[in-house]
Amino acid sequence: MENPLKQYFRVPGAFVKLPSNGRFYSVPPKLSSEGELAIYPMTAEDELWLKNPDALLNGEASKRIIQSCAPDIANPEETVLADADVIIVSARFATYGEGLTVTSECPSCKENTEYSFKLPDILASVKQTPDDNSIQIGELQVFVRPTTVDLQAKIGLASLQYRMLINKVAEEKQELLEDRQKEMIQSFSHNITTLQFEILRENIEKIVMPDGNHVSSKDHIKEWLGNIKKIEFDALNTKIEQLNESGTDIAYKAECQACSHKYDTSIAMDPISFFA
Numbered sequence: 001m002e003n004p005l006k007q008y009f010r011v012p013g014a015f016v017k018l019p020s021n022g023r024f025y026s027v028p029p030k031l032s033s034e035g036e037l038a039i040y041p042m043t044a045e046d047e048l049w050l051k052n053p054d055a056l057l058n059g060e061a062s063k064r065i066i067q068s069c070a071p072d073i074a075n076p077e078e079t080v081l082a083d084a085d086v087i088i089v090s091a092r093f094a095t096y097g098e099g100l101t102v103t104s105e106c107p108s109c110k111e112n113t114e115y116s117f118k119l120p121d122i123l124a125s126v127k128q129t130p131d132d133n134s135i136q137i138g139e140l141q142v143f144v145r146p147t148t149v150d151l152q153a154k155i156g157l158a159s160l161q162y163r164m165l166i167n168k169v170a171e172e173k174q175e176l177l178e179d180r181q182k183e184m185i186q187s188f189s190h191n192i193t194t195l196q197f198e199i200l201r202e203n204i205e206k207i208v209m210p211d212g213n214h215v216s217s218k219d220h221i222k223e224w225l226g227n228i229k230k231i232e233f234d235a236l237n238t239k240i241e242q243l244n245e246s247g248t249d250i251a252y253k254a255e256c257q258a259c260s261h262k263y264d265t266s267i268a269m270d271p272i273s274f275f276a
């Protein structure tokens with residue numbers, strides 16, 4: 001029997017346009033007739049979970065918020081970064097209302113100044129992901145895709161491991177430090193290089209050859225990546241970064257209350273500090 005309480009469950013608190021418009025998902029998000037995604041307020045359980053001091057990494061937190069607040073995205077781990085930013089801003093709006101106060105530390109005197117924003121203003125300026133997701137590399141046309149929150153979570157885990165490694169190195173006895181340090185840093189940088197390759201490979205959809213045939217085999221693409229020039233590798237990464245660019249305008253001009261120093265900064269978009 002269907003739960004008679006279902007009609008009293010939370011309802012969407014916002015509808016938003018996704019920067020990607022639902023491209024790049026294997027199961028496209030269910031959008032309203034106006035092409036907007038429904039965003040639900042966070043549940044009490046989500047809030048408790050986010051405030052847990054052992055809170056998971058930002059990538060995991062993003063997935064959790066998307067799963068709970070944007071249930072019309074079938075596979076939250078497929079959410080592309082530009083869309084995730086917009087969903088997180090909207091989830092905060094749907095849960096706590098339009099005001100957002102952030103604190104910025106002055107780079108000159110280290111004093112904190114508070115700034116107030118209205119989340120609907122941020123959401124009104126959402127930019128679309130560029131239409132063209134291909135790049136010419138020599139004779140090949142390479143189709144890339146933006147990074148997903150799932151890949152971002154992997155990157156987050158790798159940088160956490162790096163910080164733990166550095167802490168471990170710092171605890172070592174002084175006389176052991178240098179050799180152990182070198183060894184650890186070397187093995188880490190090897191892992192990071194492998195990860196960078198994997199990320200790039202995951203972000204390539206297909207490669208079209210001059211005869212019109214295309215390659216989408218992950219193994220073939222991986223081998224190709226190992227045999228291109230550094231400048232071509234960098235060009236691919238730059239193209240992917242363009243697709244990852246936040247759809248929200250979160251940059252602002254700060255002026256320190258204590259020393260009047262003026263500087264450019266932006267609102268931190270990682271879910272853990274955004275909901276703190």
Ligand SMILES: [Zn+2]
Pocket residue numbers: 106107108109110111256257258259260261
């Ligand atoms: Zn200052």
